[in-house]
Amino acid sequence: MKIEYDEDTCIGMFQCVAEWEGFEKDKTKGKAILNDSEEAEDGVFVREVPEDAELDAKFAARTCPVDAIKIYDDDGEQLIP
Numbered sequence: 001m002k003i004e005y006d007e008d009t010c011i012g013m014f015q016c017v018a019e020w021e022g023f024e025k026d027k028t029k030g031k032a033i034l035n036d037s038e039e040a041e042d043g044v045f046v047r048e049v050p051e052d053a054e055l056d057a058k059f060a061a062r063t064c065p066v067d068a069i070k071i072y073d074d075d076g077e078q079l080i081p
Helices: 015-019 051-063
Strands: 002-006 023-026 031-033 038-041 046-050 070-071 078-080
Touching: 002 031, 002 051, 015 023, 015 051, 031 046, 051 070, 051 078
Parallel strands: none
Antiparallel strands: 002 046, 002 070, 023 031, 038 046, 070 078
């Protein structure tokens, strides 16, 4: 499973941080940070989700009020949102 995070869309509510340790707060930017990610394109960060963290990552994506987080299965099909 892969997670994609659009930093430009993020409004800094930090619900994702509460749901999964893969995210943390960046108080200087007022945005979340997706740990251990790579910038795939300008402002969009991606990383693989460990198997034991898949449920938490899904909750993090579902709680984002602006859909800045997307979840894809191993076949590349978008699951969330």
